[in-house]
Amino acid sequence: MDTIKANNTFVLRKIGSVFFIIDVTRNKLYELNQTAAEVFSMLSLSYSIEKIVEEICERYEMQRAVVQPDIDEVVNAFVEIGAVTTSTKKEPGKLVSVVPKRPFSYYVNNYWSKQEHPYKVKSFELTPRCNFLCYHCYQGELKESGKELDTETIKRIIDKMVDIGALQVVFSGGDPFIRPDFSEIYRYAKYKGMLIRVFTNGSMITESHLSLFKELPPERLIVSVYGFSEETYQKTTKRFGMYEKVMININKIIKAKVPLSLKLIVSKLTIEDFPAICQFAKDNRVELRYAFYIFPSNTNDTSICDYMIDVKDMLKIDISYQKGFNQKVTQKKNEWMSFYKKNGYVPQYLCDFPHNQFYVDYEGTIFGCSAGLKQLGGNILTEKFETIWQRFKSIRNTPVKSINECIECKALYFCVNCPADEYSFYGNAGLINEKICLFAKAKYLYYSCHKSFNDIVKELEL
Amino acid sequence: MSTYSKPEIYEVNIPSYDCKLCNSEAFSCYLTMEERQEFMKT
Numbered sequence: 001m002d003t004i005k006a007n008n009t010f011v012l013r014k015i016g017s018v019f020f021i022i023d024v025t026r027n028k029l030y031e032l033n034q035t036a037a038e039v040f041s042m043l044s045l046s047y048s049i050e051k052i053v054e055e056i057c058e059r060y061e062m063q064r065a066v067v068q069p070d071i072d073e074v075v076n077a078f079v080e081i082g083a084v085t086t087s088t089k090k091e092p093g094k095l096v097s098v099v100p101k102r103p104f105s106y107y108v109n110n111y112w113s114k115q116e117h118p119y120k121v122k123s124f125e126l127t128p129r130c131n132f133l134c135y136h137c138y139q140g141e142l143k144e145s146g147k148e149l150d151t152e153t154i155k156r157i158i159d160k161m162v163d164i165g166a167l168q169v170v171f172s173g174g175d176p177f178i179r180p181d182f183s184e185i186y187r188y189a190k191y192k193g194m195l196i197r198v199f200t201n202g203s204m205i206t207e208s209h210l211s212l213f214k215e216l217p218p219e220r221l222i223v224s225v226y227g228f229s230e231e232t233y234q235k236t237t238k239r240f241g242m243y244e245k246v247m248i249n250i251n252k253i254i255k256a257k258v259p260l261s262l263k264l265i266v267s268k269l270t271i272e273d274f275p276a277i278c279q280f281a282k283d284n285r286v287e288l289r290y291a292f293y294i295f296p297s298n299t300n301d302t303s304i305c306d307y308m309i310d311v312k313d314m315l316k317i318d319i320s321y322q323k324g325f326n327q328k329v330t331q332k333k334n335e336w337m338s339f340y341k342k343n344g345y346v347p348q349y350l351c352d353f354p355h356n357q358f359y360v361d362y363e364g365t366i367f368g369c370s371a372g373l374k375q376l377g378g379n380i381l382t383e384k385f386e387t388i389w390q391r392f393k394s395i396r397n398t399p400v401k402s403i404n405e406c407i408e409c410k411a412l413y414f415c416v417n418c419p420a421d422e423y424s425f426y427g428n429a430g431l432i433n434e435k436i437c438l439f440a441k442a443k444y445l446y447y448s449c450h451k452s453f454n455d456i457v458k459e460l461e462l
Numbered sequence: 463m464s465t466y467s468k469p470e471i472y473e474v475n476i477p478s479y480d481c482k483l484c485n486s487e488a489f490s491c492y493l494t495m496e497e498r499q500e501f502m503k504t
Contacts, residue, residue, distance in 0.1 A: 033469060034464070035467050035468065099473045101472065102473070107474070
């Protein structure tokens with residue numbers, strides 16, 4: 001008799017109202033409808049095909065003649081994707097059942113967005129500790145403290161995320177690799193069926209971590225870079241010898257084919273190295289994300305914001321590296337305008353907060369986003385998630401007067417204003433940062449009005 | 463009792479970017495989720 005068994009590297013999960021199996025060794029995701037989920041669940045319990053058919057016939061009061069071929073087909077599909085193994089070797093060509101593809105956005109649009117389901121943990125700070133002492137770190141003095149949750153409590157939080165139906169998580173810090181139990185935590189979350197990104201400074205990744213990532217790949221490793229020379233690195237991180245260490249590790253990650261992104265804050269300290277970093281990313285076909293904004297620390301140190309580059313330099317970089325992209329943005333502007341006009345007002349939060357995402361800090365406190373809004377949070381270890389989630393929802397549709405005034409601004413399409421950022425800067429979610437506003441206007445003049453860089457500098461007095 | 467449906471399985475394409483619009487992990491833009499997703503296709 002043919003022995004068939006579900007592979008334990010495939011985890012069955014329900015995210016919102018949708019069933020998935022997650023291939024933890026390949027980061028693949030498959031949607032199952034109710035019946036397919038029931039079949040997979042029974043295969044996990046070592047049911048035979050005979051028994052599964054019998055069970056399904058009984059549950060749905062169906063005829064065997066209808067159910068048997070359906071079960072055979074879905075089991076073949078499971079075999080094809082590696083979710084189940086069978087003792088009988090199938091002949092090539094006979095088990096090829098087509099597994100149709102759907103984009104991730106299908107589930108976001110049709111289910112999670114409408115249901116306001118929190119499928120994404122944008123950041124789970126495994127620790128506030130870090131071996132770098134970056135001036136711009138929002139953790140402030142906490143990065144040197146040893147305060148963090150123990151392994152078992154971290155696992156308990158991961159269990160809660162799974163219960164809530166979160167699918168994606170970003171492990172961050174501090175630096176998550178500073179924890180000696182990082183691999184244990186990572187492996188635990190992987191086998192719970194989480195899609196994991198790891199946000200790190202890249203200096204503490206060991207051979208052992210790389211072996212782990214080869215076995216159980218992350219959805220992405222995001223390495224924050226601080227320059228392209230030892231000198232620049234030291235200016236930001238206040239540590240010696242880190243540039244070489246990080247570059248060696250980045251090259252190892254690339255060689256190991258672990259999905260990688262680089263992230264850079266283009267500040268007054270790193271701007272000189274920006275072209276070289278872009279070139280490195282391009283040469284190695286690595287995604288580079290960069291941002292210009294620096295926010296006050298958790299301890300309200302606003303002086304770190306002085307390292308933000310001037311709007312003139314932001315525009316220069318935008319023109320050099322984002323031009324094609326921004327031209328696409330302008331093509332869309334008329335469609336967006338009709339949306340605003342139709343809506344009549346702009347709600348306070350149009351980002352994922354708190355529709356679909358949340359953050360968890362190093363103490364287990366849930367909050368809305370990295371930029372602030374901790375005042376509405378609550379600790380997942382002591383309070384029900386649903387209660388905290390409801391509090392977030394309560395502010396979602398609050399219109400903001402000052403943002404409403406922006407509705408007529410022609411540069412609105414280029415503005416990345418974020419109420420949480422403003423709360424962080426000014427303690428008022430309705431105020432808009434001057435540099436963000438000016439940068440949007442500069443982009444509008446360049447991309448929509450086709451003015452020259454020099455004319456814009458003059459007009460806006462940059 | 464629920465109605466029987468033929469078992470179905472779909473492979474999901476997971477995007478490597480969160481949002482092309484602002485090149486950032488945060489959706490700091492004034493679009494609905496539907497519009498953002500639509501934009502991401504362009």
